[in-house]
Amino acid sequence: MADTCVARVPVFASLSPDDQHRVETLARPTHLHAGETAYSADDDVSQLMVLHTGRLKIFRLSADGSEQLVRVLLPGEFTGEASVFTGQRPDSYATALDESRLCVFRHDDLRALITQHPDIGLRMLAAVSERLSDTERRLGSLTSRGVEGRLADYLLGLPSAWRDGIATVTLPLAKKDVAALLDTTPESFSRALKGLAAQGLIVVGAGRSVSITQPDRLQRLVDVVA
Known part of the structure; x- marks a missing residue:
């Protein structure tokens, strides 16, 4: 378990080794080559993607087709929480910058997991809140x-x-x-x-x-x- 995406992700850190193993059985391992797309805007997906190794670029496309970089995921970070919690399709794109490995959790599996372990949901909310705070700080920096x-x-x-x-x-x-x-x-x-x-x-x-x-x-x- 020491080198799995579940063991190294902060939102799962509070789980016992046995519970981490149970979470691991829900994960769908995914391997991406550099430049390969993890998901696209309006894909009909509802899933949480946890990065194990590599880097994942999250971006949007402007009206003229140019990329607007949102953030870069590093090992232990995740994306897709909005579509999982709201059921909405993603509004961004994700592309692997390097050879990357991910653990993917489907909506129904994740919902059952959070019902059984509410602290996972709280940790996810804390991580998202921290991300929002960082975005607000960046926006403040851009304007000032x-x-x-x-x-x-x-x-x-x-x-x-x-x-x-x-x-x-x-x-x-x-x-x-x-x-x-x-x-x-x-x-x-x-x-x-x-x-x-x-x-x-x-x-x-x-x-x-x-x-x-x-x-x-x-x-x-x-x-x-x-």
Whole structure:
């Protein structure tokens, strides 16, 4: 059980090993190759998808057909809770960014599971509430800060490795996708990176590595327009 999606997902963490095993029997293992679609808007599905390994990109399509990135799921996170709870069809698309494994729970199975273990439903609600709070914070950042401020806030929120007062982070997505998350263009994103680097706040390393050399000053840049 130690390496299953049920064992590693926070909403199932409170269950005993025996109960986790029972949940595991309800899961439908799904394997996706990079670029493969997990679901599309208006699919006639009602299911919870829990990511075990890999990354899943959630996005919407605008009227002109361009992608609007909503979020990227990492291992242990889930999507599809809205369609499961409301019965509505999804309004977004999900595509695997990497080779990914998922556990899929059908609506009826999940409903029976929550009836038997109400704390799972409460944990799901808590996770969704946290996601909504993060979305509200992002929207507030988009309306109150320029691109440099939004980028600074994003970098400070990434997992970091500290050494000698310097925090090194790795962008989890391609720069164009991070730009989409920050509601800006790749060109403006690149200018913002160069601008923060010119101020001595960051050093852009190889690949997707960024070193935050002045974390306190970078935080002040965020706070000044918060």
